[in-house]
Amino acid sequence: MWLAALTAAQAVRDVFTFVPGFVPWNGESPSTFVTWVGVSTGFSAMAVAVCVGSTSVRAAAGRFADGLGLWPTSRRQAVRWAAVGLATAVALWAVAQLLPYLPSLTSVPSAEDPRDIAVAQTSTLIRFGYGLIAPAPLEELGFRGPLLALWLALLAAQRRGSWMARRWVRWWLMGAATTASTIYFAAGHTLGGSANVAHAAACAVITTAVTLWQRSLVPALAGHGLYDACAFAWG
Template structure:
């Protein structure tokens, strides 16, 4: 009896160890693929250096493009070999989890696509109104265009190129970095709640989400100090709005649409 019980306990511990190891490998693959997606988004921004008439204003360069493409490819290969070596999850399944966790699954119906587009348009309008509002808040300052080191390069780039750049270059990169992890955490907590895990307890869930949202807003605002305190305040408002839209729709697409439309209009005519 004692030997049987001891064997049962050992088997249980080994099972838990294998489960922990599997989850650790899955998390590692997920993180590596997220960095690969981040590098691919960086390449999208850098590719504009090959567009005739584009004058870099955010440090874009052909070297940066090839570096980003190489990094994304290398990380994708690393994730593939990790999944093959660990044999706990297939590369296809890992990619699927990344797409789901980042809210990058395409709309399943025309109705959903229209809803996301509508939410994105409304959010873009709110962002534009917020940008106009913060300029009138006492105590906030903005850097005049003539003093902005990016102004000369922007002025030399045509309106159509500036519009296209704003539409597709900054938003994917920034949404993946600042909103993607918050959404992934929220979806993971919802899944844990369905499993009845302790981590999904209300106070734990809201503490984790509050910390993640505060960190995302703070980091995003800190990344926009070049335009003065008004730009920092608007960036913080931008982060709050896009996070709310992302968590509400459980997808990055509405936030991508709002962010891209706002940046496109701001870069072209702002």
């Protein structure tokens, strides 16, 4: 189900190629949209096949949503997630404003970055919508989703009293997984220069901390999406 959700998120990113006036800047195309829809459908079919005979598809989907904290259990929790998401967006914006003052970091001028040229040719409204719903779900599911699943598994092991309940084991595993995820995430943002890599690393650290703290992907999704929407729309 995680793979089905991940590929569906990729398809959402590429569906923007069908929006009039959208100029692709991340390799989006109608053919890749069709490809990702097919892959997502295939993974969904596999998930249904696995569920048949053991549990209902609805129950499995519910456990998946609960495991990633995709639905608030109360209005109070929804309000808290909204507040944490907004704070996350502000933190990401603050880091982006501070990074240019570090002399060791470099960035590619907008006039020389083909992605920025394509973005400039797309209307502000479309850029805002793309930033809000395209990159964040894919990146949070792909990078923070596995970390949240690992953290919840370690907490469950602690409750069972297994060897993984030892504090040094839990923190070593989470530290290694978080470091690897952060490095891999930052390495995918090299086109904008070292400043973009540094911001991606900071984004990974902030959203990972928020995800593990709230035990949900929603606040990080909201904050990451809001920041990207504003960054794409207004720079």
